[in-house]
Amino acid sequence: MTETLTDTRADRAVAPLLEVDDLHVEFRSGREVVSAVNGVTFTLEAGRTLAIVGESGSGKSVTAQAIMRLLQTPPARISGGEIRFRGQDLLALPEPEHRAVCGEHIAIVFQDALAALNPVYTVGFQLTEALRSRRHVPRSEARNRAVDLLDLVQVPNPRQRIKEYPHQFSGGMRQRVMIAMALALEPEVLIADEPTTALDVTVQAQIMRLLGEIQAEREMGLILITHDLGVVAEVADQVNVMYAGRMVEAAPVEEIFARPAHPYTGALLRSIPRLDQKGQQLEAIGGRPPELSHIPSGCPFHPRCPRDEDVCRTDPPPQLRDLGDDRYAACHFAEESQIP
Amino acid sequence: MKRGLAVSAALAMLATAACSSNSGSTSEDGGSGDTAKTIHLALGQDVDTLLPMDSSVGDNIGVLDVVFDGLVRYDAKTGKPYNYVAQSIQTKDNLVWTIKIKDGLTFSNGEPVDAASFARSWNYSAYGPNAMANNYYFKRIKGYDAMQGETDDDGNVTVKPKAKSLSGLKVIDPQTLQVTLTAPFAGFSIMLGYTGFYPAAKACIADIKACTKKPIGNGPFVIDNWNQGTELTASKRKDYKLSETPNYDKIDWKEYAGSSSWPDFQAGDLDLGAPPPEQWQQANSDPDLSSRKVTKETADLTYLGFPLYKKGPWDSIDFRKAISMAIDRQKVINAVIPGQSVPATSWVAPNIPGGKAGTCQWCTFNPTAAKAALAKAGGWPAGQTLNIYLGKDDTSEAYFKAIGDQITLNLGIKYKLIPSEDFFAERSARKFDGAFRNNWFPDYPLNENFLAEVYASGDPKNGNTNFGYYDAAFEKAIKAGDDAPDIDTAITKYAQAEQVLAKDFPTIPLDYSNSVTFYSDRVDNVAINPFSGATELRLLKYVG
Amino acid sequence: MVSYVIRRVLLGLFTVLLVLLLLHLLTTLAIQLNGNPALAFFGDHVPTASQLHAVEVRYGLGDSCYQQPGNPCLGPFWHRLSEYAHGDFGTDLEGRPLTDLLAQALPNTLRLFVIVTITWLIIGMLLGSVAARFRGRPIDHSIRLTSVLIDAFPVFVMLVVYRFIFTVPLTTWARRTFGSDSIPALLFKPSYSEEHPWLTLIIPGLLLGLTGCAPFLRLVRAAQLENYNAEHVRTARSKGLSNAHVTAYHIVRNSSVPVVTAVGFVFADALSGAVITEGVMNIRGMGNLLWQSVQKSDVSVVVGIVTILSVVTIGVMLLVDLAYAALDPRIRLD
C-alpha cells in the first residue's frame, strides 16, 4: 500500500502534526542487544513547542534520528512502534517516499554546526542544495532564497556571507546557518537536537529566541531536545522528561516547574539555578546515568532515587500514569504529589 | 570557478605534455599500406653510430654490410674473400700493394667511388685525435705512427700528431691506389673486406656528424631515416650497378633495448629471430618453427684467461690444464645455451683459413687427469675461492656459473662470479685476481687475426696487456707468417705460432658459438656468414 | 596565493640545485671508483694511451680529477651548471644532444604516466568506494586482500608473463579476426611501436598502474569511511537528498582531498616502475634511457634525466598542493 502524501489543507487539522507511538529502538553489537529507546510516546501539534529533556544517553537524540531515519542500520534497528506524520506512519514508507518527507515536512538542526556543515562547500551552496536538487530551482532564484533564509535567521550582510565557508563563521552564526538550512523547504516540523549546547550562554539565548520567533511566525511544530531545563523554560509549551530510554514524565511547562511529579524531574530542577527560589543549595544528582547495556531492574531510576522503596526495585518499570491537568509520570508514588 | 581551475590545470598539464606531437621525425609509413616488399629485422640497441670508420662491434656491422661495398667480400659458404669493388689487388713483395678499382661506381649522392674515396676514409680513421674505433687497423700502413699524438701516463697530450694522412697511401690515378706497409704482410688483401676499410664520400667527411646518422654509402641500400633507439629504415638504390642486390625493396630495423625480440618474431612482426635460452626448447619442439631454422658454426670464440702477470697458481701450466680438463664443455652448452655453441678444441676457429680443430690436447673433459694435474700443480689452497670475472650479461653469467660449478664439482675449488659493466676497463688495467672470460670475434677470416692481435706484444718484460703472456718462439712464428711470400705459406707459419700456444697453454678455449636464426614464412634462402654469424641480407629472398 | 607559488618555485629550484650537486658527487665518485667508461668504448681491443685519451676528451671526462678518488671535481660541476643555465643540457657519450634524446623519450614516459594515473584513479576510486560502501562484508575483505596481493606482485613478473605468454596468441588471434592493423591487434602487440604510441602503451600502463593502485585503494577506502560517519553527511541525508547525490557531493568530494595528495607520492614511485616496464616492453622512454645510461656510466645523461625527473616531480607535488588547497578551502596558502 503506497499511500501518496498529497495531503490537502483540510485533513491537516484533523490528524495531529506528529505522533510518536510506543517507539522501540535497539542497538545490536556482536551478540549483545541494547535497547536505547523502549516505548516512547508523544504527540506534537502545529504551532506548539515540545521539549524533550534528559541526560546524555537517555535516548532523546536516538528518538529524533529515528524520526528522520538517520540511524546507521547495521547496529541500530527500530524494533517497534510507529511515527505518524499527519496520520501517515513514516516507518512504513519505502525509502524514496520517506526521503521526500525529510526536509520537505520535517527538518532537523544538529548540535555541532561546524561538524554538521560540509567544510568544503560554501554556505550558499549548502543552503540551496535541497532547493536545487529536489525542486530544480534555477540558480539565481535559489541564491535569492538563500539570502532571504540568512536574513530570516538574522545573519548580517547575507549577500556576501553566502559566498563564504563554514569555518569563516562564528559558533552562533553557524548555528543560524543550520537553522536557515533546515527551513529551506518550509517544513512543518523542526527538530532541534541540542541546538545551543555548543554555544555560550548569551548566544544560546539569542538562538532560542530566534527559534521561538520562527516557530511562532510559521506555525511550525518544534521539538526541542536538550539536557538543560533552564533553556526550555521560555520557549517550550510541553515538556517530556526521558530517562534510560523511557518517558518518565510529561506535562505542560508551568506544571513541570511548579509540581514535578517524577523524582528525576525534581532532581533535575534542583540542579539548576532558579530565579524564583533564591539561596537554595544546588544539588547534583548522585550516581551516573545507567549503562544502556544493563539497565537496573524495576524502575530504572531507583538506584539514584531519594524515595527508592522495595516496590521500585521489584515491580516492572512503572508506566506513565495520568495525574490530570495533562500531567503524566511513570512512578509508583506519582500521585502522592510533592516529592521532596 | 577558481576552485576547479587548479585541479583541471594539473590534469591538463599532464595531458598536453603527453600528447605533444612526437617531435622525433616520423618515419615513412614502413609497414602497412604501401606495396613495397619490406623485410622487418631486429637491431640490438648498442648501435650508436653508422660511420664505418667507427663501427667495430655490435649490430651496426650487419647494417653497414648492405649500405657499403668493400674492395673485397667474403663467400657465404666458405668465408674465402673475393674481389668486389676492387678490379684487382696485386703485390710482388707483400709490402707494396696495388689496388685497381672498378670503373663507374658511385656513392648514393652521386660522388664517384674511386681511389681517393678509400684514401680519404682510411686517413680519417688513422688520424689519432679523431678517436675512431677502427683506428688500430691501419697501424700496418707506413706513416701510421706519425698520425698518433703521444700522451704521458696521466693522459694529457705531450706531442701533437705530425701528419694528417698516411704516407704509405698514394693515389696513382683515379682508379688505382698504392698501399705501402711498414712490413711485409701476406694477409693484407684479406683484411680489405672489413667494415673499417669501406670508402667515404667527400660530403661525409665534410659533415661527419650528419654522416654518422645518415651514411653516404656505395652499397645496394640507402638509409632513409634513423629514429635512434627506436627504428632504422633503408630502401634499395635504383641506380645500383653491381650484382649482389636482393629482391626486396625496403628493410625496417626495430631497435631492442635488451628486451628479447622473440615474442615479436613469434607474432609475425619480424622476419628473423632467435629465442632466448628459456624459449629454446619450446621453439625447437614446435614443428612449424623448427622447420624454419638455420644454424651454422661461426668463428666467435669464448675462452678463459688467467692473470699470468700476477704471482699465484695461475702461472703453473698444470693448474691451467686441471681447470680445462675439469670442464665438461658439451654438458654446460646443452644445459645453458643448448644448440647455440660447440666445444672449442683450438685457439683458431676451424672454419677460418688456417684454423684446425684439436690443436689443444687438454680441452677434453677428463676429471681424473684434471685432479692429477691439480695435484701436480701443488693443489689449491684450502678455503680460498677462485674469482671468475666477466661482463654483465644474463646468458654469459648463467654460462660461467655452470663452468664454475663444474670446477667446484670436479676439483673441489669454490668459485665466485664477479660480473661487472666495467669488465673491459678492469681487464686492460690488469686488476683481475683470478680467471676471467674472454671473447674474440675475428675482424677478417685469417688465423693470424686470432693470434697476433690477441697474444703478440713484442714486450718480453710484461707480455701482452690482457694476460701478460710472452713467448719468443710465438713472436718469431708470427713474424715469419707476416714475411711469408704468399698467403698459403703465411697461414702455415701462423699455424706454427698456434702450436707454440698449444705448448704454452696460456688460455683455455671453451666454445665457438653457433649462429641460429629462425625465419618467418615471408622470406627464404636464409644463409649465415660463417665468420660474422650475421644473416647474409643480400642473399635473403622475399617470398611474400 | 601567488606569493606562495613563487616561494614554492624558488624552494623547488633550490632543491633541484641540491639534487644536482648530490648527483654530481655520486656520479663523479662512481667514475673514480669504477674506472673510466671510455675503456668500454674499445671492447675487446686494447687501446693505446693516446687513443684512450682522445676518447676521454670526446666523452668530456678529460679532466684529471676523474682519476683521483675523493676529489669532488667541482670544476666540471660549475661547467655543467653554466651550460644548463644557457639551456645547453650537454650530449651523451655519442655526442647526441640530450634535448633530442628527451624529445624522443619524454612523450612516451608521460603517455605511460597518463595511462597509469587513469588506471589508479579508476581502479583506486572504484574499488576503494565499493570496499568502503560494503565495509566489513566479504567483498570488502576480498578487495583489500587482492589489492595486497597485486601490490606484492613484483611488476616485472606480470610484464614478463604477459609479454612471453599472452601477447603472441592474443595478437595473432586479433590479427586473424580483426585484421592486422585493427585496434585489438595493435593493443596486444608484444612491444611498443612508434607508429601507434598510445595503443601499444595501454596494456603496459595498465599493468604498471595495477601494481601501484593498492596504496591508492586503501587510502580511498579510509578517506571515504571517515566521511561515511561524518556528521555533515548525516545533515545532507536529513535534507532528503538522494543517496547518489549525498555520495557524490558529500562523500567522494571530501575524500578526494587525501587522494590527490596520494597522487603526488605514488607518482614519484611510478618513475621507478617505468624503468622496468619500459625495459621489458621495449618502450623508448625516460626510465629505459636512464637505465641504459647508468649501465654505460653516461654521466651527463644520468644527471640530465634525473634533474628533469626531479623538476617534473617537484612540479607535480606543487600542483598537488595547489589542488589540495583548491579542494579544501580550510587550507590557506599563505
Next chain:
Amino acid sequence: MTSAAVDLEVVTDQPGGTWATVGRHMLRRPDVILATLVSLFFIVVAAFPGLFSRTDPQHCDISVAKIKPQGFGHPHPFGTDPSGCDVLAQLAHGARPSLLLAFTVVGASLIIGIALGLLSGFYLGWVDAVVSRLLEVFLVIPLLLAALLLLSLFRNIDAGDGDFATIVQPAIVLTGFGWMGYTRYVRAAVLESKNLDYVRAARALGASDLRLMFSHILPNAIASVTALVPTAIAGVISAEAVLAFLGIGVRPPAISWGIMISSGAPWFTGGYPYLLLFPLGCLLATVLSFVVIGDNLRDALDPKLK
C-alpha cells in the same frame, strides 16, 4: 579535525591497556592468527635454513639440471634450476637475505624517521626547515630510482660474503631513501598531539622537553607509526625482487627469493613454471601475512576505521 583529536584521547586514556587491548582484539580474528603463524614460519626458515634442507644451495651439478619437482622423499623434492642447483635448498637459504634486508631497512628507516620527525615536529623553527628541505630532496628521487642509480653506480665495491655483507649495499640505499614516510607521519602526529591539553598540562608541571617528547608525545605517535611497519616490511621484500631483476639487489653467490623470481620468471614462460611459482609463492605468502598483520594493527589502533 576535532574527531581525530577526540579519538586520540580515547586511545591514550588507558596507556597501559592499549597494547593489551590491541593484542586481545587482534588475536581474536582468524586471519590474523593465520598471518602470524605464516610469518613466524618464514622467520624460522630464515633463521635456521638447515632444518628445511640439508643440501648446500651452491652445490650445483649441471647434469641434474632442470629436473621437475619430484615431491618429498626424493633427492630434489622441489626440482632443480637450469644450472642444477636444488630449488628447495635455495628457497630455504634464500629466505634469510630477503627477510634480513627487510627488517634492517625498516628498522633503520623507523629510527631515522622517528628521530627526525620528533625533532622537526617538536622544535619547528630552523630544525623543521632543514628537515623539510631534506625531505623534499629525498622525496624528489623515489626509492627504486635512487636504488637503481646508486647500486649501479657503485656496482664494483665487493663487500665480502658474510650474511650481512651481501645485503649491506641494498640495505643502505633502501634505508637512505626509505625514512621519509615515517618522518612525515611522526611529524604530523607530533604537531597534532603537541598542543593537546594533557601535553600542555605536563609542560605546565615543569616536564623537560625530553620527557615531554618521549613519555607523552612519542607513545601516541608510535601507535600510528607501528601500524606502518608490517606493510613497510612487505614493501621492502617485494622491492628486493625488483632490485634482483635489475641485477642490483642481493649479490650472487648469495641466493634470495628475489634472485630466484627474477631468474625464474623467463623459465616460467619457457615451460618450467615451478622455477617461478615456488619463490613467488613464498614471497607472496610472507608479504600477505605481514600486510594482514599491519592492516589489523592499524585498525586496532585507529578505532575509527575498524
